[in-house]
Amino acid sequence: MGQVFHRNPKHKYPLAVGGDGPYVIDKYGKRYLDACGGAAVSCLGHSDLEVIEAIKAQLDQLPFAHTSFFTNKPMEGLSCELVENAPTGIDRVYFCSGGSEAVEAALKLARQYFVEIGQPQRSHVIARRQSYHGNTLGALAAGGNLWRRKQFEPLLFEVSHVSPCYTYRGKHANETDAAYGQRLVRELEEEVQRLGEDRVIAFVAETVGGATLGCVTPVPGYFEGVRAVCNKYGMLLILDEVMCGMGRCGTLYACEQEGVVPDLICIGKGLGAGYQPIGALLSSAKVYDAVVGGSGFFQHGHTYTGHATACAGALAVQRAIKNRGLLTKVRERGAGLEARLRARFGEHAHVGDIRGRGLFWALELVQDRASKQPFDPKRRINGRLKLRALENGLMCYPMGGALDGVAGDHVLLAPPYIISEAQLDEVVDKLSRSIDEVIGAE
16 A cells, blocks of 8 residues: 555554445445544544535635634634633633644643743642543653553653542442542642642643543542642643543533533544544633733644634534534433443443443453453453454444553443434444454454
C-alpha cells in the first residue's frame, strides 16, 4: 500500500472505504459495527448528511483564516453554542485541534492565571494514577498511565499523582461509597499540604475515567469534596471530558451530574464527532478575566486554532445532538446497553465488573471473579480481543494496565448516539462471542 508510518507498523490494517450510520465498511464490503466510536469519537456515526453538508458549505465559503488575523462565523457560533449549554460560570472557549491540545492549553492557562494574579510561586500539578489525558508531553505528564509514560519520563515535568476513584479495586470491604469518597478527598488534601498550601496550580481529573481504567464513575460526593479542597487552597479544578463529555454520559457535560463547576473543562472527540479534527478548552470567567485584566494576552497558540471548517462541522454536530433530542436517546439506549451487559455478563466467570454511564460502558476482565485476580499480561487478552472482535465485525476498545499499569484488562464500549436497539443486541452478541473465543483459545 502506501508509505504511512502507522502506529503499529507490523499490523496489517483493513482499508476503510465507507461509512453507513454506525458501521464502517472496508474495501471488500465487510461491515464493522463501531461500538467504540473509534475512540469514543464518532457519536453521530459515519454518514451524517447534515454535518457533511455543513462542512461542504463552509469549504465553499471560507476553508481557513488564521486566527491571529481574523475571527470567523463558525468559531463564534460554536463558542456561543457551547457556553449557552455549559455549567454556570463557564463563559469562554479556546479552540484547538484535539483533546491532547486542549489539556496542554489548560495546563498553560492555569499556570498563566496564577502569574497574572501575582502568585507565580505556584508550580505543582496534581492528577490521578491510572488516568489518561493525552499523548503530548504536558498531557502525558499529567496522565497516570504508566505504560504510556515510561519511556518518555525523562522528558516529562513532575506531577503528583493520587488515587483514582476506582470503586472496584480501591474501595475497602464494608466501606461505604461516602466514606470511600471522603478518604480520597483527604488523600488529595494531604498531598496539597505536602507540596505546600500555596504551591499547587490545579487538580486534573477525568470526570468519568476513560481509556486507562474504562468508564470508572465517581462515587456520589467525591467531586464536591474535590471542589471544596480546590476552593480551600485557592487552586484550580481542571476536568478532562475529552472522552466522557459532549453527551457521552447522558448530559452534554459529564460534570453536570456531579453538581460541580470546574474552572476549566477540556473537550474533544464527540465535539466534532470525527467529521473534522477539533478540541476545545472552556474557561470560567474568573480565569479569563485575570488574563484580560492582566497581560491581556494568552501566551499560547496553534496554527489551526479556531479552524473555520472544523468549527462549522462541530457546530453542526452540536446542533444535531440538541435538535434531534440525542441526549435523551443516549440515556435511553444507555439503559438498554447496561441491561444487556448485565444480563449477558453479570455471572460470566471472567467479567469482574460492569460499569459506566450513558453510552459509555466497560467490562473489566479477570482470571478469577472471587479474588479479582487479573489475567497474566503475557496472555495479551486486550490486544487479542480487539483483533478477534474486528474479525467478528465489531469495533471495541480493549486496554490493559488497569490494575498497576501492566496487569488488568478491560474492554470499553462507546457506540454512536444513533444506535438502534437491534444494533445493541448485535454489539453484545459479537462482544460475548469474541471474549469467549479469546479467553477459551488456550
